[in-house]
Amino acid sequence: MYKNILFDVDGTLLPMDVHEFVKYYFGSLCEKMIPVLKIEPKALTDSIMAGLGAMSKNDGSALNRDVFWKFASKVSGVDLMKYEDMFNDYYNNEFVAAKAATSVNPYAKKCVDFAKTNGYRIFAATNPIFPKPATYKRLEWAGVNPDDFEYITVYDNSSSCKPNLLYFKDLCEKCGIAPEESLMVGNDVDEDLCSAELGFDTYLITDCIINRSGKDYSAFKNGTFEDFYNYLLTINK
Structure with a gap:
């Protein structure tokens, strides 16, 4: 898919x-x-x-x-x-x-490892408001290896922020990827699901969901990180 x-x-x-x-x-x-x-x-x-x-x-x-x-x-x-x-x-x-304000969800590493093992190109599409050291540290806190990602958006390689669609367009252009072949996984209803406007498929992680204006997101794939892991298993049978 x-x-x-x-x-x-x-x-x-x-x-x-x-x-x-x-x-x-x-x-x-x-x-x-x-x-x-x-x-x-x-x-x-x-x-x-x-x-x-x-x-x-x-x-x-x-x-x-x-x-x-x-x-x-x-x-x-x-x-x-x-x-x-x-x-x-x-x-x-x-x-x-x-x-101290963060925690580790073991399914984050499981999903990254699964995606890498199964030949997906994987990217850390975080809002690029931090420099590289801060972004790499946060990935490490999550229990994942920054080196597993082909590209990581940080404040000195980006010139826009989510939910501006320019952020996603720029990422696609720099990395040579097509939205129609890509899945955006995030927890922010506004900043991550907007990528669907460009043709991305999306999966909303609900463990730490951010939904500032209480939007209905039922039309989008959504669930916990464990649910997402099971979704990956299902589509890769």
Whole structure:
């Protein structure tokens, strides 16, 4: 049925409590960066949120990375990009504090391993709002190997974000895949199921479902990660 399987990360491969994740993330980030930046914690968190918001509206005219640092720096009043290496060091080290808000679903690794063993091309189609170190760490927390994925979207190889269809178009073009031969697996009704508009088949993972406006998703394949694993077994008989 498919040649390609695209997996979302946060809330899909990596179960998480989003509010707790943000609390641990911002808390540990401020602890590391505030003594160096010499700004108030709120100024740093506000700048990060501004950068995230700007990336979410990116129209493809610049890399998400460049958009993030431009807007984050503007809000903080500090040229934060000068400290990018220090931020990356944070993701390689202190960022582990946010792992406390996540858990491991064994069916995530089972599905990735099954897909790889059965010849699918697999991609980590996470919203590209984090740099590579942060994204690879979150995959590792999920119990999967980043090297198993042919391509992983991060903020410095992407110029748009889900649910902008440009994100999926760009991924298809870069990786040479056709939507009609691909399955998007994610937990976000808005950000992942929108790929169906381009011809993707979709599977909504409901363990950590995000459905901001209470949309009816009954017309889409959906179920727990265990259900999805059984679906893969069924279509590969």
